Amino acid sequence: MQVGRVLRFLLWTISVVVLSLIVIRPLRASGPQEKSAAVPAPAEPAxxxxxxxxxxxxxxxxxxxFERTPHYKTTLGDGHGCESCHGPGSAHVEGGGDxxxxFSFKNVSKQEINSRCLTCHGEKQEQRHFASSVHAGSNVGCLDCHSPHQARExxxxxxxxxxxxCYSCHAAAKADFAKPYHHRVNEHLIQCADCHNVHGTTTVRQARTVANGDAACYKCHADKQGPFVYEHVPVKTEGCSSCHTPxxxxxxxxxxxxxxxxxxxQCHSFPAQGPAGPGHNQSTKYQACTMCHAAIHGSNASNVFFR
Known part of the structure; x- marks a missing residue:
């Protein structure tokens, strides 16, 4: 009896081992193959x-x-033309124009569009401060003012x-230029961009400056720049806008x-601390201080700006 039990136990053990070899091992072998088949092969980059x-x-x-615009230069040398802005186009072509x-500029954020434009323009002097400009801070994007394909200018x-x-946003400036005395912007003799760098500067109101850092006004009004032996302090400290509306x-x-x-x-009141006030009355005869103080922007001969 005991011998029979031992034989049955041995046969049962052998059967379990055989089944494990037949069933379990193929399952283990097929597992990784099925998993790898489920992972798609990486797509070839465009x-x-x-x-x-x-x-x-x-x-x-x-x-x-495109061909008639400055962007045509992107086709020269090592440039990629259309693909300089829209990215590699092989997948687009193979997809039948999908x-x-x-990359399409429709339905993407202004920040993404600006970033793409600045990959080429960001290192140029004109646009290098755009990210910190008033326009960028006011959520004005490149395509709000520029159109690579349908430009009017x-x-x-x-x-x-x-x-x-510019008037489409700056209504107050439009009203100023309609006043009797104004810079000749409406007459197209000068442009807003002649005085302002619309892409941003390190100066107030994005004003352009000449090489030595003085006011943008001196580009046209060079005779007021100096240096003078006797400077009129407000001209150097507050600038032209202390007396003039630009x-x-x-x-x-x-x-x-x-x-x-x-x-x-407004500065030369009498008595006052600082510059002395007028030593004579302000009657009609003397109503214009500049009748005597003619060199009011600065003088090389008189500390009171006489001729």
Whole structure:
């Protein structure tokens, strides 16, 4: 009896081992193969196909809205033309023009568009401060002012010409330029960008400066720049806008007040600490201080700015 039990136990053990070899091992072998089959092979990265391939479908866009703009220079040398902005186009071409397989400027954030534009323009002097500019801080994006394909002003690819483009946001400046005395912006003799760097500067109101850091006004009004032996302090400390309104005024010479005397007496009141007040009355005969103090912006001969 005991021998029979031992034999049955041995047969049962052998059966279990055989089953494990037949069933369990193939399952283990097939497990990794099934898992690897479920993971798709990595897609080949898109590569550049060149502007000639782009022109196959977009010839009209290329000829009329790209080739005649400054962006055409991106096709020269090692440039990639259309793909410089839209990215490599091989997947787009292989997908039969699938728009999801190439970068489109529609339905993306302004920050993403700005970042893409600044990959080329960010190192240039004109745009290097854009990220910290007033326009960027006010959520104004590159495509709010520029249109690479449908620009109305070809040199800078603007959606409108100046000053109409600037007036669409700066209504107060538009009102100033409509005043009787104004800088000739509406007459198109100067532009907003002549005085302001719209892409940002390190100065107040994004004003441009000349090489030595003085006011943008000196680019046209060089005779007021100096240096002078006797400087008029407000000119050097507060700038031209201490007496003049730069955009426009109802007063001659863009003055902040209607009478020259009233302007001067804002600082030269008598008695006062600092510059002495007038030593004579302010009757009609002497109503314009600049009748005598003619060199009011600075003088090389007189400490009271006489002729």
């Amino acid at each position: 590569h550049y196909v060149g502007v000639d391939t782009c022109k196959t479908c977009h010839e009209d866009l290329y000829k009329t809205q 728009k999801s397989k190439i 070809p040199e800078h690819l603007l959606v409108k010409s100046q000053p109409e483009l 955009h426009g005024s109802t007063n001659p010479r863009l003055l902040r007040v209607s009478q020259v005397n009233l302007l001067c007496l």
